[in-house]
Amino acid sequence: MQNFVFENPTRIVFGKGQIARIGQEAARFGKRALLVYGMGSVKRSGVYDKVTSSLTEAGVAFVDFPGVRSNPVLSHVLEGIALAKREGVEMILAVGGGSVIDTAKTIAVGVLDDGDVWDFFLYKRQIRGALPVLTVVTVSASASEMNAAAVITKEEGKQKYSIRSPFIYPRVSILDPTALFTLDRSYSAYSAVDAITHMLEGYFNNAEPSSPLQDRLVEGLIKTIMEATEVILREPENYNARAEMMWAATLAFNGLTTAGLGPVQLPVHMIEHSLSALYDVPHGAGLSMLLPGWMTYVIETKKGRLARLGREVFGLRGGDEEADARGAVDAFRSWFRDVNSPSSLTEGGIPGGDLSSIASHASKLAVVWGLKDYTQEAIAEVLRLSL
Amino acid sequence: MQNFVFENPTRIVFGKGQIARIGQEAARFGKRALLVYGMGSVKRSGVYDKVTSSLTEAGVAFVDFPGVRSNPVLSHVLEGIALAKREGVEMILAVGGGSVIDTAKTIAVGVLDDGDVWDFFLYKRQIRGALPVLTVVTVSASASEMNAAAVITKEEGKQKYSIRSPFIYPRVSILDPTALFTLDRSYSAYSAVDAITHMLEGYFNNAEPSSPLQDRLVEGLIKTIMEATEVILREPENYNARAEMMWAATLAFNGLTTAGLGPVQLPVHMIEHSLSALYDVPHGAGLSMLLPGWMTYVIETKKGRLARLGREVFGLRGGDEEADARGAVDAFRSWFRDVNSPSSLTEGGIPGGDLSSIASHASKLAVVWGLKDYTQEAIAEVLRLSL
Incomplete structure (x- = not known):
C-alpha cells in the first residue's frame, strides 16, 4: 500500500424525502444561492419544485441558472460566473448530475477570481478558494457530489480538461434515490x-x-x-x-x-x-x-x-x-x-x-x-x- | 437501504514516515498541545521521540499527560482536563490506541465545559464543543482515530459508558503502519x-x-x-x-x-x-x-x-x-x-x-x-x- 492522504469533508444526506432538507442545509451558508441545473428535466420530474420550496421556506433566495448540457462548456460557465458576481450570491447549488455539479464547482471558483478561470484547467495557476457548493443529485455516475474534481470543455479547440482542489468538495450533497426514478x-x-x-x-x-x-x-x-x-x-x-x-x-x-x-x-x-x-x-x-x-x-x-x-x-x-x-x-x-x-x-x-x-x-x-x-x-x- | 447522514471530516495521513508530519498538522490548530499517551510503550518504540521532535520543529509546545491504561478511567480523564485548563492548551494530541484517543476526546470536551463531564456519558446534557483532537495511532482497532465516539469507565459503580458527538472527530489522524511493528x-x-x-x-x-x-x-x-x-x-x-x-x-x-x-x-x-x-x-x-x-x-x-x-x-x-x-x-x-x-x-x-x-x-x-x-x-x- 502506498502512502496517501484521505480527507473528504462532504456531508451526505441520503434517502427518501431528503430533498426537502436542502433549505435548512443551504441556510447554514448564506441567504442567496445560484441555482444551477440542466435542460429542464428537474422541472418535469418535480425535483426543481421540491428544491425551491425548501429554499423559500428556509429563507434562502435563489437566482436560476439553467441550460447546462452534458459535456458542459466553458462559455456557459463564464455566463454563470458573471451572473453569480452580478447577483452577489453566497453559494452555488447544483441540481443535477455530474455536468451540472462540475459547472457549479467551476462557477464557485470563478466567482472568487478575477483572472481567466481556464488557467486553472491548464494548471497555470492554483485554486485559492471557492464559494460553498451544495448539490441535489439527479444522476449518479460521476461522484462529483463527493469529490474535488470538475471537468469542463472549452469549445475552441474542443479541450475537455479538469480541475481538482479541496475547495470544491461540495459542503452538502443530498442523494435521494427517488430522484433517479425518471432517469x-x-x-x-x-x-x-x-x-x-x-x-x-x-x-x-x-x-x-x-x-x-x-x-x-x-x-x-x-x-x-x-x-x-x-x-x-x-x-x-x-x-x-x-x-x-x-x-x-x-x-x-x-x-x-x-x-x-x-x-x-x-x-x-x-x-x-x-x-x-x-x-x-x-x-x-x-x-x-x-x-x-x-x-x-x-x-x-x-x-x-x-x-x-x-x-x-x-x-x-x-x-x-x-x-x-x-x-x-x-x-x-x-x-x-x-x-x-x-x-x-x-x-x-x-x-x-x-x-x-x-x-x-x-x-x-x-x-x-x-x-x-x-x-x-x-x-x-x-x-x-x-x- | 435506510436513510442516513454520512459526514466524516477527519483528515487521514497514512503511510511510512508520516509521523514526522504531525508538527505541521498540529501547527494549524495552535501553538500549545496536551500530549496524551499510555504507559510508556510509545517511548520504547521511538514514536514519542518522532512526535515531539516534529512538534518542536514546527514550533508547537506540548505538556505531557501520560498514564492512560486500557479501559481508561474517568478519574484520570479529570486530571487531564484540570491539567489542560491550567496549561491553557489549544489542542489535545493523542499518541496511542483507542484508550488514549478516547481519553483525549473526553478531555477535549471537558476543557470547554464547566460542569461534570460524566453528564455527557449519561446523556444528561449535549456536547456543545471540544478542543481540536489530533491523533498518532499506535494500535489499530477502535477506529476512534476516525469516528465521533469515546468510551470511558467511571470506577465508582464500574460504569463503562460512551459519548458521541461531531465535535470529537479527530481533525487529523496520522496512521503509520510501522508504528504497529512493536505491537x-x-x-x-x-x-x-x-x-x-x-x-x-x-x-x-x-x-x-x-x-x-x-x-x-x-x-x-x-x-x-x-x-x-x-x-x-x-x-x-x-x-x-x-x-x-x-x-x-x-x-x-x-x-x-x-x-x-x-x-x-x-x-x-x-x-x-x-x-x-x-x-x-x-x-x-x-x-x-x-x-x-x-x-x-x-x-x-x-x-x-x-x-x-x-x-x-x-x-x-x-x-x-x-x-x-x-x-x-x-x-x-x-x-x-x-x-x-x-x-x-x-x-x-x-x-x-x-x-x-x-x-x-x-x-x-x-x-x-x-x-x-x-x-x-x-x-x-x-x-x-x-x-
Whole structure:
C-alpha cells in the first residue's frame, strides 16, 4: 500500500424525502444561492419544485441558472460566473448530475477570481478558494457530489480538461434515490459504466503489491452496480436498486477506492474525453466503447489483474490466467451490450476513418495529464482495438 | 437501504514516515498541545521521540499527560482536563490506541465545559464543543482515530459508558503502519477481533432488506483483516499486512460500514463493556469470549445472515442454511483460537459462578443504550452460551 492522504469533508444526506432538507442545509451558508441545473428535466420530474420550496421556506433566495448540457462548456460557465458576481450570491447549488455539479464547482471558483478561470484547467495557476457548493443529485455516475474534481470543455479547440482542489468538495450533497426514478434506460446504463470505469482505472494501476482491501472494495462495488443496474433496467422505480447504485457510484470515485494505490492514471477517461469533446457522445457511452479495447491493449501487462477481475466479478473459472483474462474482456463487452451501452466505436457510431484525428486530439491531453506512455501511436492502437 | 447522514471530516495521513508530519498538522490548530499517551510503550518504540521532535520543529509546545491504561478511567480523564485548563492548551494530541484517543476526546470536551463531564456519558446534557483532537495511532482497532465516539469507565459503580458527538472527530489522524511493528501478538489479535466485531454488529442488524453493498464491504474488510492478522502473527514487521490491517480497522467503524443500516445495536460490545469493567480484560479478548456465544444465541433469528457470512468469509459450502450458519459460528470460534484470542468465558478465565452478577451489571447498560430486548435473563443466556 502506498502512502496517501484521505480527507473528504462532504456531508451526505441520503434517502427518501431528503430533498426537502436542502433549505435548512443551504441556510447554514448564506441567504442567496445560484441555482444551477440542466435542460429542464428537474422541472418535469418535480425535483426543481421540491428544491425551491425548501429554499423559500428556509429563507434562502435563489437566482436560476439553467441550460447546462452534458459535456458542459466553458462559455456557459463564464455566463454563470458573471451572473453569480452580478447577483452577489453566497453559494452555488447544483441540481443535477455530474455536468451540472462540475459547472457549479467551476462557477464557485470563478466567482472568487478575477483572472481567466481556464488557467486553472491548464494548471497555470492554483485554486485559492471557492464559494460553498451544495448539490441535489439527479444522476449518479460521476461522484462529483463527493469529490474535488470538475471537468469542463472549452469549445475552441474542443479541450475537455479538469480541475481538482479541496475547495470544491461540495459542503452538502443530498442523494435521494427517488430522484433517479425518471432517469431513462440509456442514462441509467451509462451511469453504471462511468462508475465502474472510475474504479477499474485504479484497479489496473501499476502500484504493486496490490491491496487486497482495495481489490475487494472495488470488486464488491462493481458487482453491486451491475446487479442494481440489471434491476433498474427492468424496474426503474425499484427503490433499493436505485439506492444501491446511488451510494455505490458515490463511493466509487470519492477517493476511497484509490487510497493507497499511488497516483492513478486514467487513460480510458482521457481518450473518452477526446471522444466526447469531438462527437458529443454521452460520457458513459464513450467509456463503454473504449473499455474492452483498452483491456485488450493491456492484456499482456495486466493479465493477472484481468483474470482476478473476471473470476471475482463474473465468477469465471476457465482454468488458466490467459483464459480468464480474455474471458473478463468478453464478459464486460457482453454486459455492456446487455445493458445497451455501446461496446465498441462501431456500435457507438464513431467513423472508423477518424481514428487518427481522435488519437491526435487525445495525445495532447496525454501531455497535460502526464500519461507519457500514451503517445499518439499508442492511443491509435487502443482505438483500433476498440473498433 | 435506510436513510442516513454520512459526514466524516477527519483528515487521514497514512503511510511510512508520516509521523514526522504531525508538527505541521498540529501547527494549524495552535501553538500549545496536551500530549496524551499510555504507559510508556510509545517511548520504547521511538514514536514519542518522532512526535515531539516534529512538534518542536514546527514550533508547537506540548505538556505531557501520560498514564492512560486500557479501559481508561474517568478519574484520570479529570486530571487531564484540570491539567489542560491550567496549561491553557489549544489542542489535545493523542499518541496511542483507542484508550488514549478516547481519553483525549473526553478531555477535549471537558476543557470547554464547566460542569461534570460524566453528564455527557449519561446523556444528561449535549456536547456543545471540544478542543481540536489530533491523533498518532499506535494500535489499530477502535477506529476512534476516525469516528465521533469515546468510551470511558467511571470506577465508582464500574460504569463503562460512551459519548458521541461531531465535535470529537479527530481533525487529523496520522496512521503509520510501522508504528504497529512493536505491537505484541496478543494485542495484534485482539485488535483484529475488535475491528471484526464492530462490523458484525451492523451486519446482523435488523434492518431489512439488507444492503448488498454493505454486505460486500463488510465481508471484504473481515477477510482482509483475518488474512492480514495471520501474516502479522508470523511476521510482525510485514509492512503491507500492518497497512492493510490499519486502514481496514479504521474503515470498519468510521460510519461507512453502517451507513444505510438504520440505528445499529451493539449487544456484544455492551456485554463486553460490563466484562471489561468488572474484570479489566482487554476489550478485544472480551469480545472474542462473547461473539460465538452471542451468535449461537441469535442463530434461529439470524440464520440466513450467519449462513451468508460463513459462505462469503470462510468459503463454507455445507449445503443448507442451518449447516452453514452453525459452521460460521464454529469457524469464528476456531479462528479466535488460531490467533490465541479466548473464544469463550472459560478460556478467558472468567469464573462461571459470576454470570448473574455480570448480567445484572450489563442489564443496566442495556437501559442506557436502549437495547430493550437485552433483559438480565437474555444477557445471562448469552453468557451461558459463551461459557
